[in-house]
Amino acid sequence: MKIIRKETDHCEERKGSVKPTFLIIHYTETKNLTDAEDYFMGRKDHPEGGRVSAHYMIDQDGSIVQYVDEAKRAWHAGVSHWGGIDDINLHSIGIELVNPGRKYGYQPFPVQQMDALVRLCKDIMSRHIISPHRVLGHSDVAPTRKQDPGELFKWQTLAQAGIGVWPEPGEEDRRMASDYVRDKNSLKEAFLTVGFDPQADMNSMVVAFQRHFYPEAFTELDGKGRVNETMAARLHWLVRNRPNL
Ligand SMILES: [Zn+2]
Structure with missing residues (x-):
């Protein structure tokens, strides 16, 4: 697999030599790779302020660029939470997919880009212990702030390639589903069990769950x-199949 190396100083040591256990997928929300790279390399200021980076970026044609060493902490997730862990940047490897996103015209992720993502994820997962349940989108770990990689991202395709999970509800899940539809408290409890941030409001969690x-x-x-x-049956499948971490 060909990976182009470009180095940015938008990174730091992982405190306490923490090993990455999450894989976080994003879209760039830029017109092209160069515009996102301008932010990563500090050639331009990011519109939301702050210095940003990710370990990898995959262009729409499938070419892969690495900016930050996997051993280092990149700055892609911001304020974030999953399953009791607050600093997702510390615990993750971040992958950006070039896509115009909401701002410039959100579009489906091309096959070449998805194929490259599958190859890259397999490569990363051969080096690190990352549970399939911890292959997540930015919107999963920051549901009140972020929408990427969004509802056009094919999580199911990724899971079929062996990366991440895709719920396959059975009888038991469908039986439980009506509880979640009726009762907001059990719905919230299910979201928290799966890993969502307890601080997030219900609607943000519902929409983030739907995107994924x-x-x-x-x-x-x-x-x-x-x-x-x-939807609720898929949620219950995730609750039932959640690993004991
Ligand atoms: Zn993002």
Whole structure:
């Protein structure tokens, strides 16, 4: 696998020599790779302020660039949380996919880009112990602030390639689903069990969950933000299959 190396000083040591156990996927929300790279390399200021970076960026044609050594902490996740862990940057490897995003016209991720992502993830996971449940999107770990990589990202395809999880609800999950639809408290408890930030509001969690595990919500009439039984069954599958970390 060809990886172009470019070095940025937008990184630091991982405190306490923490080993990465999360893989976080983003989109750049830029017109092209160069515009995102300008932020990574400090050639331009990021619109949201602060210095940003990620370990890897994958262009739409599938070419891969590495900016930060995996042993170092890159600055991609910001204020974030999953499963009781607050500093996701410290515990993760970050991968950016070039995509215009919300700002410049969100579009599907090309096959070449997804193929390259699969190869890169497999390569990373051969070196680090990353649970499939910890292959996540930026919106999973920062649901109130972030939407990337968004509902057009094919998590199911990724899971079929052996990276991450995709729920396959059975009878038991469908039975539990109506509870979640009816009862906001059990719904919230399920989100927290899966790993979401207890500080996040309910609607942000629902929409973030949909972006990852129930993208159909975005093509259904008024589906966004609405909990139905199909979505809830997938949530319960995740609750049941959550690893003991
Ligand atoms: Zn992001």
